[in-house]
Amino acid sequence: xxxxxxxxxxxxxxxxxxxxxxxxxxxxxxxxxxxxxxxxxxxxxxxxxxxxxxxxxxxxxxxxxxxxxxxxxxxxxxxxxxxxxxxxxxxxxxxxxxxxxxxxxxxxxxxxxxxxxxxxxxxxxxxxxxxxxxxxxxxxxxxxxxxxxxxxxxxxxxxxxxxxxxxx
Numbered sequence: 001x002x003x004x005x006x007x008x009x010x011x012x013x014x015x016x017x018x019x020x021x022x023x024x025x026x027x028x029x030x031x032x033x034x035x036x037x038x039x040x041x042x043x044x045x046x047x048x049x050x051x052x053x054x055x056x057x058x059x060x061x062x063x064x065x066x067x068x069x070x071x072x073x074x075x076x077x078x079x080x081x082x083x084x085x086x087x088x089x090x091x092x093x094x095x096x097x098x099x100x101x102x103x104x105x106x107x108x109x110x111x112x113x114x115x116x117x118x119x120x121x122x123x124x125x126x127x128x129x130x131x132x133x134x135x136x137x138x139x140x141x142x143x144x145x146x147x148x149x150x151x152x153x154x155x156x157x158x159x160x161x162x163x164x165x166x167x168x
Contacts, residue, residue, distance in 0.1 A: 030077035
């Protein structure tokens with residue numbers, strides 16, 4: 001029963017949500033892993049799954065050294081699956097509501113050293129490449145912000161760059 005519901009959920013993601021194949025396969029793996037876990041405890045229907053089962057699965061993942069980011073993704077997949085089942089009235093109560101997720105460790109971004117910058121500047125670059133590099137370095141723009149930058153976003157008179165709102 002659970003595997004059939006998973007197939008229906010995957011069809012929903014594919015045809016109604018239009019998610020990419022990689023995303024759909026990640027959802028399938030995440031939810032299949034959870035289904036296998038609860039079936040090992042002889043739970044055969046979604047209606048029988050309780051919040052404690054999800055918490056137990058989360059603890060199981062952590063004990064098996066699964067990275068917190070992967071645990072968070074797996075829980076998000078499970079929550080989506082139960083929201084789907086609940087919306088279709090295949091379950092009366094959604095056991096994934098208020099399921100805690102592990103705290104993600106905050107990592108500082110990697111910064112380029114002065115030596116690395118000097119090395120880059122010694123390379124032969126076109127004027128456009130140098131302008132791009134210096135703009136990134138001097139302003140802290142993200143590459144995605146630079147890619148979406150248009151000439152109309154640049155105010156040379158006031159030395160400002162604008163998106164829809166001022167970036168700096």
